[in-house]
Amino acid sequence: MIEVHDIWFSYNGIPALRGVSLKIEQGEMVAIMGENGAGKTTLIKHFNGLLKPQKGYVRVFGIDTREASVAELSRRVGLIFQNPDHQLFAETVEEEIAFALKNFGFPAEVIKKRVEWVLKFMGLYQLRDKSPFALSGGERKRVAIASILSYDPDVIVFDEPTVGQDYAQKEKLAQLMKLLWSRRKTIIVVTHDVEFVVENFPRVILMSAGKVVADGSTRRVLTNPGLVRKARLVLPQITQLARKLSDYGVPQDIMWVSEARDAILRIIERCQRL
């Protein structure tokens, strides 16, 4: 469980977080959204203690992050950065994935088992002897994810996971997140991708200029034009369509294609009856 209480943070006097409070329970799936520079990445770096709040506090599983090392916190909160090239360094994929396990001091036979498990889980088993630098972009991303999943953290935070991924890869990513979530993991994602969130995440935290401007169900937050504009996002396309059809009685908070289909079918039926 992550509890953030009124935290403030600035980089060399430039404020990045200005009084952020939120709570995320174990087993939740949450998307953190907002414009560039809203403070999303700064916020998630507080979750594993890479940054410590200058005011306020962050508690992770009851531990104040100021009183624990990054390594201790990372053991339970796995943070997957946007660019895999900022972490890949080992000679083989297998070694790359074993890196975190070694750092956390797992015994050799456990490391072996875990690496094998995660290689299979992420579909990387065929590539285990290859150099991480010889892989494609999508594969490198998967190695980066695998290197975090290998030590089985309770919370998994993805920073901009969908950037530069094609549609099929995005679908696979969503499936992976849901699978992890079904294993009682907490999934937190930072993203601009409205469609990705609408289809997969029940809760959205919307940030703007270092503050949380909305925190609630995806439907309430992402179909609200005022809120969405404030965070420089756009409404989901299907919501835009629904709003254009509001004169015909289509509800304005539609966010799924299936809902839109049902609403439109109802109108067609009504027209046919007339």
Place this chain on the structure above:
Amino acid sequence: MRILEGFQFERKNTVIHRLDPRVKLFYSILMFILSMVFWSPPMLMLLFISILPMFYFAKVTRRLVRTIQGSIFLLAIIFLINYFATGLERALAMSLRFLVIIASFSIFFLTTYPEDLSEALIKLGIPYEFALTFVMSIRFVPCLAREAQLIIDAQRARGLELDKGSFIKRLRNYVPILVPLIVNSIRRSIRVAEAMESRAFGASSRRTSLVELKLKRSDYLFMIFALTMFLVLLLLKVFGVEQVIAGLFKEILTILL
């Protein structure tokens, strides 16, 4: 990585920033020569103090402080090695010499526009390609520092503890930082080369320049000031003043210890 801050250019408009880069480079080199000429801690200290007003006038004093904070580790190594090899006086002198060199060159890099720098180098007779390579490598320093921080964050998130373990272990801890940093730098240089070629770099052998450097009155004044200071300090050496001061300093040290 904070040691790099002393070499990151900052756009400001002060007397020092407006000086011709050639004149500033001249000053830095004079100070560098002096740091090699002097060998006693008090004189090197004097030299160091004489550079400080430059930082004040250029409004970059905070940068210098951070650079020195960032180089404390290196400074400690220099001090310790010299201390055990030759004793306290020499250790102090070498540490101060290091500080003087850092200060004299960081005032140059902190206050010189990269484009002016390449112009200055060309005017000094260095071929354009080399000048450009040099300037670009400086330009990418902030980029590199940012990237290094990202990499450090990513590896710490995977449980890497940089300052844990024996000395050898600590050095080895930097492998997961350096490998991605170098790989990314090489990738970036290839990308930059492609971007430059697509903007017709090297299409014509005769290049014109947007800014033409010309020495102003303030530049001549500064040059006279730098030369005077250089000569005065040099005379202290020639007339044996350093010997006397160094002798006094030694006495004080022996009394204190």
